[in-house]
Amino acid sequence: MSESSPLLQPLIEQRADPFIYRHSDGFYYFIGSVPEYDRLELRRSQTLAGLAEAEKVTVWRKPGSGPYSDLIWAPEIHYVDGTWAIYFAAAPSREIKDDLFQHRMYAVTTTAANPLEGEWELSKVDSGIDTFCLDATSFEHRGQRYYLWAQKGPDIPGNSNLYIARQDSPTSISSEPICLTIPEYEWEKIGFAVNEGAAVIVRHGRIFISYSASATDHNYCMGLLYADEDADLLDPASWSKSPEPVFQSCHERGIYGPGHNSFTVSEDGERDILVYHARTYTEIEGDPLWDPNRHTYIKEFGWSEDGMPVFGSPAEP
Template identity: 70%
Template sequence: MSILKPLIEQRADPFIYKHSDGFYYFTASVPAYDRIELRRARTIDGLASAETVSVWHKPDTGPYSELIWAPEIHFNEGAWYVYFAAAPSREIKDDLFQHRMYAIRCKDDNPLTGEWEFMGQIDTGIDTFCLDATTFTHKGQLYYMWAQKEEDIPGNSNLLIATMENPWTLSSEPVRLTIPEFEWECRGFMVNEGPAVLQRNGKVFVTYSASATDENYAMGLLWADQDADLMDPASWHKSAKPVLVSEPKDEVFGPGHNSFTVAEDDESVLLVYHARTYTEIEGDPLWDPNRHTYVKHLRWDEDGMPVFGKASRDE
């Protein structure tokens, strides 16, 4: 098969959600890290040329006025929510990388034309660097999953989970699911981040990303039985090997920070992720704008486990 081409260029941390209205909704980190941008289309391919609408801009100063990262759009309990991470301005913190997580809400049918309100910080009870929130509903319970620095654990971030009282408030203490422990999770930085949830084949799967955001970036996999207690770390299994990695021969590097959606048939699962097409990055990789959105089919083995294939090919 031929090498995959990006669906949307210069959009990192891509998130695609297919709503009951038949539209696909797309959001991602924009290179300027200054706003939340949405687009929608009837097809996946249509997202590439769809009109973009900026629904929220960062303020000039304050606790959430810098580095707007990794927005995700969800429809929870009858309203639209975008969860995102933001850093304080320099007059508050000298170190910009002090992100906390926030949410905005829209109660209108069309989130691109509706009115958005700022819901404030999602307080996890841990006052440290955190980012990459996602939500999912399992057996009627809304869950929140994210990445956070824990002071007593080496590394930059671990994956945590909590139940939610409502779409902007946690109802439980955070539970740690995984920390960077394998060599491929600790290249450049010790990182577990960017969780994405997929419920299929009697299991709850969670993909995540690890290591620095250059060519070392790779994806890992957790899973639990659908009838297990998701708040019990013992319910979760972890792959010792990454499930998606760079493909140097095809010039696709650093695949990660994925999401899942469904194809137009509403059955086939699509893997959405970002990657670069080169490794010669000047300075901090976070300021390189060329992380592009890719989409490929997810496949399954005879045991009902996902098969991710190559980041560079739809196979």
């Protein structure tokens, strides 16, 4: 099959870093990076398919200058202790920093019942390390909430590693950052040495962290960490790492660079759904970050007999 004729159609076109959260109100909430990298745009629907045509609401737009006025990346929406929080990374304007890639992590929050109608308040989320950071997510396990993100580590080679800390409010952490994984395998270091875009799912007695690796072209792929649900999640020794990618380009059927995923469930709650972005071609002019055609796809996935996720191919409908 040619690159211009992929097997399946995206759920939403030109939305990278897709995140879908199903709330207790029965709605799916969707957010992702827009091609202009200039705003936070929410939509919601009672069905996954309905997200494709749902009303798009801009809930926050970057200012014209200042420390969070450029390259708004990888937003995620979470519901934390009665507060809606959208985590995202932003860079300072070029009048402040010549190097665009100086991202830090921020959050906007609202207590409105419907976040599409909320008034949002901006906060900086301090990781405790003053270096390039991005791709924050949040999850709760056994009464403790955790913050998980990617950051360039002090004195660690590469572009970004995965860190975890306890979280004590929607916008702050309460423990020292712990590095869980760095790019070490060759498939994690093609173009850039990257571990980023973490997502969490708990099944079959384990906690799984998927993440993305390598440059954002056709080499982009997903890796996997996992720990026993009874383990100390802040102890790096608790985590095992897959030595091979668990989800990667399908050259035969023209789906390239799948990654920066999230997890949700089907409308009946019975099936696990992988949410990810990918392109349908490999010939990219210039920096892949400026190519707008990373589209949002979803697919059902299953589990092996020993309780490991089986993501299959991104070309499978």
